[in-house]
Amino acid sequence: MRLTVKQLAKAYGYLWALRHFDLTLSPGEFVALLGPNGAGKTTLLKLLAGLTPPTAGVIELDGRPLTGTATAERGQIGLLAPAEHLYDQLTALENLRFFTALYDKDSSASALEKALLQVGLSARAQDYVGNLSAGMKCRLSIAKWQLLDPGLLLLDEPYGVLDGSGIDLLENFLKEHCARGHIVIMASHHVARALKLCDRALILHQGRLQFDQRKQTPWPAFEHAFGDFLPRTGP
Amino acid sequence: MTLLRQAYLLLRKDLLLEWRRRDSLLTMFFFGTLLLFVFHFAFDMPPDKVVELAPALLWLAFLFTGTLGLAQLFQAERDNHCLDALLLSPLDRGALFLAKTAFNLILMLLVESVVIPLFWILFNLSSWNLLPQLFLVTLLGTLGFCVLGTITAAITLRARARELLLPLVLFPLMIPVILATIRCMEMVLRTGSFGDAIAWLRLLIGFDVIFLTIGVLIFDWVIES
Numbered sequence A: 001m002r003l004t005v006k007q008l009a010k011a012y013g014y015l016w017a018l019r020h021f022d023l024t025l026s027p028g029e030f031v032a033l034l035g036p037n038g039a040g041k042t043t044l045l046k047l048l049a050g051l052t053p054p055t056a057g058v059i060e061l062d063g064r065p066l067t068g069t070a071t072a073e074r075g076q077i078g079l080l081a082p083a084e085h086l087y088d089q090l091t092a093l094e095n096l097r098f099f100t101a102l103y104d105k106d107s108s109a110s111a112l113e114k115a116l117l118q119v120g121l122s123a124r125a126q127d128y129v130g131n132l133s134a135g136m137k138c139r140l141s142i143a144k145w146q147l148l149d150p151g152l153l154l155l156d157e158p159y160g161v162l163d164g165s166g167i168d169l170l171e172n173f174l175k176e177h178c179a180r181g182h183i184v185i186m187a188s189h190h191v192a193r194a195l196k197l198c199d200r201a202l203i204l205h206q207g208r209l210q211f212d213q214r215k216q217t218p219w220p221a222f223e224h225a226f227g228d229f230l231p232r233t234g235p
Numbered sequence B: 001m002t003l004l005r006q007a008y009l010l011l012r013k014d015l016l017l018e019w020r021r022r023d024s025l026l027t028m029f030f031f032g033t034l035l036l037f038v039f040h041f042a043f044d045m046p047p048d049k050v051v052e053l054a055p056a057l058l059w060l061a062f063l064f065t066g067t068l069g070l071a072q073l074f075q076a077e078r079d080n081h082c083l084d085a086l087l088l089s090p091l092d093r094g095a096l097f098l099a100k101t102a103f104n105l106i107l108m109l110l111v112e113s114v115v116i117p118l119f120w121i122l123f124n125l126s127s128w129n130l131l132p133q134l135f136l137v138t139l140l141g142t143l144g145f146c147v148l149g150t151i152t153a154a155i156t157l158r159a160r161a162r163e164l165l166l167p168l169v170l171f172p173l174m175i176p177v178i179l180a181t182i183r184c185m186e187m188v189l190r191t192g193s194f195g196d197a198i199a200w201l202r203l204l205i206g207f208d209v210i211f212l213t214i215g216v217l218i219f220d221w222v223i224e225s
Helices: A041-049 A092-102 A110-116 A134-150 A164-179 A191-199 A220-229 B004-019 B023-042 B047-071 B075-086 B092-124 B129-157 B161-190 B195-224
Strands: A003-012 A015-025 A030-034 A056-061 A076-078 A150-154 A185-187 A200-206 A208-214
Touching: A003 A041, A015 A041, A015 A208, A030 A041, A030 A191, A041 A076, A041 A150, A041 A185, A076 B075, A092 A110, A092 A134, A092 B004, A110 A134, A134 A164, A150 A164, A164 A185, A164 A191, A200 A220, A208 A220, A220 B047, B004 B023, B004 B075, B004 B092, B023 B047, B023 B092, B047 B092, B047 B129, B047 B161, B075 B195, B092 B129, B092 B195, B129 B161, B129 B195, B161 B195
Parallel strands: A030 A185, A030 A200, A076 A150, A150 A185
Antiparallel strands: A003 A015, A003 A056, A200 A208
16 A cells, blocks of 8 residues: 655644645555644544545545545554544454454454454453453454554554553554555654654654654664654653 | 445444443433323323324424434444544445434334323323324334434534534424424324325425435535534
8 A cells, every 4th residue: 555645734723733744655664653742643643544634635545535435445544542443332342343344354253352362352352342441442452453454554642551561562563564565654752662663753843744754773863853843751 | 345234234233232221212211201291291181182282292202302312322433432433434424324313213213112102091092093004104204303313413413512402403404394294193193094194294205215315425524524
C-alpha cells in the first residue's frame, strides 16, 4: 500500500488544527508522529482514518482518494486507540468475532482463540470487555488489528496503559506488521520508544509539519528539531 | 459483504447488547404501561366514547415511549467511541441505518404487543376481533416512526442537548405518519374494515417506502456530518 497526502488541512471554526500537510509513504514504512500537546497529531490520525473530513487537501491510498463512500479503502485502515473501539458488554471473544465478521476476515473460533492466546488473554476470552483493565483492552485491540490486518495502521498514544510485556507485545506486532509491507504511523509522547521502532520521524508543531526525515545514526537534525519543538522532558 | 449481511451482523450485536442490558426495553415497557394507567384514570368515559379516542391515546403513548427508546438507540456506539470503530470499518452506512431501524422496530413492536391488548382490557373495549387489522396499521405507523426516528437520532447524535433536540426535530416530521395512522385506526375501529381507510393506508406505505429508501441513501452523510 502507498499513502499519499497532498496539502491536507483541517480547521475547527477559526482554528487551524492542521495546515499544508504533505506526505508520501511507501509499503513497510514505520513513521513516528511526534509533537507537543495540541500539535495536531490526533487530528492528522483522524483525517487519515477518514473519521473527520478534511477542510482541504486529498488523501490517497494506492492512488485512490479516501472519501466517505470508499468502503474498500476504509477496510484497509486501522486505528488502534487504547481502551477504545470495543463494546463493553460483549465478551473479548464476541468483540473479535463481531469485528472480524464486519471486515469479512477469518472469524473462526480457532483464529480468534489463537489471537487471544498471542496477546495473553485466552483466560479472559469469556469476560465482558467492561470488566477488563485498560491494559487488557489495549491487548485486545492488538489482537483485533492482528486479525483485521490493515494495510495502514494508525496508533494514538498506545504506550500509556500497557505494562512491560504489553509493550513488548505491541512492538513485536508492529515490527511484524511493517515486515509484511504494511504502513504504521504511531503518534506518541514516548519519543525514545517511537524512535527505536521507526524508519522515519515527523514532528508537528501548531498544525504544521516542522520536521520530516528518515532515521539516521547519529541524527543531529532530529536533536535540533527535538529541542525546538518537543517538550524537554523527553529522553 | 452485502448490505443485508452487514445489517444482520449489526442487528444481532444490538439485540445481544439489549438482551444483556435490557435498559431500553424495560424503560419503554414501564413507561408505556404507566401512560395507559394515567389515561385510564384521567379519562372516565364509556367504551363507545373511548373508541373515538383510542387511536390518539395509543399513539400518544407510542410516541413518548418510542422517543425514550430512540434516545438510547446509539448509546452502545457512544460508549468507548464505538461509533468511530464502525465508521472506520468497511461497513456500508446504509446497513447501519437498516440495522438501527430494525432494532428500534423490534423494541417498539414488543412494547406495542403488550400495550395494545392492555389498553383494550383497561378501557373495557369489546372489539378484540379488530386487533389484527389494528396491529397491521400500527406496524406501518411504527415503521415510519422508526425510520424517521433513526435518521433524527443520528442527526442529533453529537448534539449537546440531544435528548431535548430529538423530539423537537422528530415530532414535526412525524405529523404525516401520526395523522395517517390515527385516521386509519379510527376508520377500522368505526367500520370494522379497511374500506374507507385505504387512502390513508397507501399514504402510510408510501411514506415508509420513500423514507426507508432516503434513509439508506443519505445515512452516509447524516452519520458523518
